[in-house]
Amino acid sequence: MSRLTNNLTGLALAIVAILGILHEGQEWDPIVGLQNQLTEYRFQAAKRTASGDIVFLAIDKVSLEHVGRWPWPRRVHGQIINTLVESGASEIALDIDFDSASNPEDDEFLRQALERAGGAVVLAAFRQSESVEKPANKVADNLPIEQFLQNAWPASVNVIADRDGLVRRFPYGQEIAGNFVPSLPSILSGHTGSDDDTVVIDYSIDPKTIPTYSVRSLLKNEIPVSALKNKKILVGAHAVELRDTLAVPVHAVLSGAAIQMLGAESLNQDRSLVTNSKSSTTILILIILSSCTLLTLRRSLSANLIALAAASILVEACAFAAQIYAATIIVTAPVHLATATMACFFMALELSSRQFKVLRSRVRAQNIRHVLDRVFLDNFDAIIVADANGEIEIASEKVTGILTTLNHRLCKGKRLDDVVPAALAEEARDAIRKLEAGSFEGSQCREFSLGDESNIHKVVEYVITPSRLEAQPSAGSKLGSEQIVVCITARDVTTLRAQKDRLEHLSKRDQLTGTFRRDEMIVQLAGTHRMCPNDETRSGHALFVFGVHRFSIINGTFGREIGDALLKEVARRTLCFKDRSWKVARVDGDAFAILVEDCGDEMSAREFAASFLIELEKPYFVEGHRVHVQFDLGISGNWQNFATPAEFLSAAEGALDASKKSGDSKLALYDPSSANSVKRAQLIERHLWRAIERNELTVLYQPQVDLSTREVVGAEALVRWDSKELGSVSPAEFIPIAENSGCIESIGSYVLLEACLAASKWPSHIDIAVNVSSVQIHRGNLIENVDYALAQSGLPAKRLHLELTETAILNQQEETRKQINELRERGITVALDDFGTGYCSFEYLSNLPIDKIKLDQTFVRNMLLETTSAAVIRSIMTLATGMSLNSIAEGIETEEHAVQLRLAGCRQGQGYYFSRPLEAEKFVAQIRDAA
Structure with a gap:
């Protein structure tokens, strides 16, 4: 059976034992005492005030002195009742014994006062042992005399003392003289119950908050009528000399009348505390112990103890809340005892586990020691361990042959000087001295050369490491002195050094020619600079x-x-x-x-x-x-x-x-100037490859305008590059580099997709024109990129215009024609860009499957200055019209440019006269404003 299974079995048995003992032991005095203490702490932690509906008239020391004797004449009690009735008191209770007659005049005075009160007076009744000798044999019933009971109600003032002598409860009522007499708190609060029921007094109610006045003040008419009107009044003893005091929780000692007041307040505020059952406490213990055990299974002791402590705190917090807010006493003392017992059990398990681990560690250490001894002896290196005096404690097998000719078994007990070279032994002693002085800075690998009898050169690599061993306990459990040892580890590296020298030579020299390699040449140049x-x-x-x-x-x-x-x-x-x-x-x-x-x-x-x-x-x-x-x-x-x-x-x-x-x-x-141009181009190329992923490229849109209506009918997508390292780089500079390096493919795909995505949000009559490089055409992936951009954006193919240069079209004519035809079959407009700057003849143009020509800006800029440029433009426009080709001119900077181009037959135009290239948002705003 595994150790985990054993622990689980032990935990289960422990939980069962704890449940059995605490279920039966919840009424044991120690547990009851602990619970009473917890309940009292809860009372003290959350004080509450009295309702103010019941007023206490205290027979205190000044009242006794005012009347002058005790017991008071019944006339005084009659005066108290008369005054209270006149003050408008709703109910009057006298916690005073009236079970015997006094002089007839005073009794009659009191009877008349009771009669005038109209049944609103309650008089004390109680039961007591008839004799101290045999208190259990006979009980005496004390009731007010019949003369008083004709106009008053009897009320039981008995309270119940627990086994520790403290009063915590009173009955709802009890049988006195054969009749059920309700308790005084029950009558004052208006709550009734059977004689089997008891009320737990809520001692969180502060007696100091009960409206309290001295009877003397009442007799002298010093109490405001408003303080007594519509109030329930309890008149009772308060003076110490009357000896009507009882031991209670929280307040230590209170008068009997004060206890009656707290009982009445408890009922009046619905604070009659109830206690949970034994079974519910047992179930709570089971839940807590089981949950803590399962949650902390296979965890550390600290986790187990924290879980138990947290459970106890949580339960106590809930019990506190229940007592304060729900008037319920939850018995938690058994829970705390259970968690404490379980904590002890966990600690016992941990101790047992650690003892087992110590035993297992000892066995493992012994096994490891045997393995390490074998590894040490069989090590490929020569290893010697010596003490601070230079006496060898152990040596590996390879010591023989590397450091000495002596058999390694014979080295133990000898001095280092007798086994290793003298310089090596002295270095070992020096390492020990430095360690003792605290100046040892760490082991360093060194080499020395040896020559044996055959005069064969040998190179030995070694390291010397001193160590400070912990003190070992000696007899009497006293720590012994600290010990220092030194370890010499050596190996024969003769062959390794020869190979290293050869490799170093090969690393510096070209294997074919024997000259320096490039890297070594740089090193040689550096040496020349230093010299x-x-x-x-x-x-x-x-x-x-x-x-x-x-x-x-x-x-x-x-x-x-x-x-x-x-x-x-x-x-x-x-x-x-x-x-x-x-x-x-x-x-x-x-x-x-x-x-x-x-x-x-x-x-x-x-x-x-x-x-x-x-x-x-x-x-x-x-x-x-x-x-x-x-x-x-x-x-x-x-x-x-x-x-x-x-x-x-x-x-x-x-x-x-x-x-x-x-x-x-x-x-x-x-030539530095040529080199700088090359470096600039290399720098641009290097950063250009990362421009897309670093979001440095921006697509701007230059409006294309119908020259007749001046309405925006399209836009050309123009890429701009703002590099984080190079700043703003002109397209005229980076586009040729991108074409030469092949980077134009990714840039072109990016611009195509961005342009289609932007145009898909424009009005349906506005087209988008995108420039296409010859590299994109000749590498054969243009069609795939176009299809992807249209699919991702949802842009209709008829709204996409692709502008191709003459150079791109003239090279590889058949392949170019094939791709252009495929694009046109999809409904895409193909335009010939920068027409007039290349070698495209009119005859070749007539055979090329295009839909549109774009007049280069050089013609537009010179048309007002040179008549030949204007003539060329008119010829091109006539040709385009005859071939049913659409036309557009770029570089329009003045109104005259726009007018002359329109008159020449050009249909569309773009340039700074209409608008500079705009960001997508600004382009959309311009369209919206124009509409």
Whole structure:
């Protein structure tokens, strides 16, 4: 059986035992006492005020002194009744014993007062033991004399004391002299019950809030009539010398009359407290213990204890609320005892679990110790552990052969100096001294060389680590002294070092030619810079990067093996050219770099390059082949002040590229202005690829206007780029770069989708024109992008105009024609953009399946200045009309432009005269305002 199952069984048995004991023990004095204390705390925590409907007239010390004796003459009580009746009291109760007659005159006076009260007076009645010797044998009934009962009501004033002697309850009434007599609080409050029922007094009602006056003040007419009118009055003892006091909760001691008042107030405020049953308490305990056990199953002891404590607090809070707001006493003492008992059980389980874990940990530690001992002995490294005195405690098997010829088993007990080299032993002792002084800064890996009898060189890598061991307990449970040991770990790295040296050589040198690699060349350049810190000295260096002209053709003609052999011969010839201390590197497939340290200016660099090229271009004899080779060469000089060696090399490589592109020169010198243009283009290209995902592209819309009606009939989508790094970049600058890099595909797709989405929200008579690059057409994904944009936006195909340049149409005519036909079949309008700037002839135009031509803005700007431009425009418009092609002109900046174009036959136009390109929202607003 698992330990979890055992714990669950134990918990279940514990819960059953707790339930059984506490169910039967809820009436045990300790539990009852604890519950009484909790109930009293609740009374104290939430005081409440009296209703004010019942007034207490206290027979206090000053009242006794005022009358002068006790018991008072019955005449005084009659005066009290008369005064109260005259004051308008609704009901009068006297908690005074009238069970015997006094002198006839006073009794008659009191009887008449009772008669005048008209039955509104209640007199005290009670039961008591007849004798102290045998109190249980006979009970005496005390009732007012018959003379008084003719005009008054008897009321029971008996209260019930619990086993601890405190008065907490009273009966609704009791049988006195054979008749049921209701209790005084019951009569005053108007609540009745059977003689079997008892009322729990609510001691949260503050007696100090009960309207209380001295009888003396009443007799002297010092109490305002308003304080007594329509009030219920209780007259009773208050003076200590009358000895009518009882022990109660909260207030310690109260007079009997005060207890009657609190009882009446409890009933009057519906605060007759009821107590829950034993069974409900037992069920509550079961719910709490079961819930806490299930919720905290397999959790920590602290979680279990917190859950139990939280449950107790929650139950007590609910009990407090129930007592205050629902006049219900919930017995919680057994609940708290149950949670405390369960907490003890959880702690016992935790202690047992920890003892089990300690035992298991000891076994595991022993097993691990055995495994580690074996691992230590069989380790590939030589390991020695010695104490602070240098005496070896343990040594691994590899110590033999790496650090000593002595068998490792014989090392234990010997001193370090007898086993390892003296320098190593001294370093170990020094590490111990530093650890004791607190100056040890950590272990470092070092090496030393050894020579054995065969004089074979050996390289040993080692690390020395001192450790401070915790004090071990000695006899008598006293801690022993701290111990310091040192561990020497060593390994033979002779072969590893040889391999590392070879790899380091290979990492720096090109495997084919033996020259430096590109990265190593940069390191060498950096060293040259450090050796020559001032500008005057550094100006003596020049870097030459040269490459075999059309090397790919040589490889294809003679084969790769011949090509590799040629590169090796080029490297050899370079290294042998003149007697110079050069640094030579292979920086690319067929490109080499040379650092020449005595070229101080451009002229000397060019002279050297010319002589060097003559030597390089002499015929090569490779594998029986005579090979004639030409070279391109780029130069960068240190006099050009490069910031880093990498820039120095990149400049020479850039010059080599310029040399290859020039076609008329074998060598070129680095040109900073050309390099800056290239860098700018590279920078734009790099950021352009991320422009879409970074939301840097914006689509603007320039209105297209019907030149006859001047109504907006469409808009051209124009992309703008506001880069976070480069700022605003002109389309004239980034569009060509995007076309060359292929980025135009994603940009074109983005603009097409954005334009269609925007146009789908415009009035149905307004079309959208989108420019299409030749790259988009020739890569064959234009149709898919158009279909996707139309599907996503819901824009009708007839409202989409695609503007194609002459260059895009002239290249790959058949493929272009096929795609244009597919687009037109979908209902899309195809326009020829920038017409008149390219090579498109009128004859070719007549054979091209397009719907619209767009006149380039250069014609529009010159039409008012040059008659030839105006004539060309009229010819184009005549041609367009004859071919049933729609026409539009861009670049309209004046009213005269618009008028002349309309007269020439142009139907639509766009330009700054009508509107600049607008954001989508502003374009929509302009349309709305025009309407």
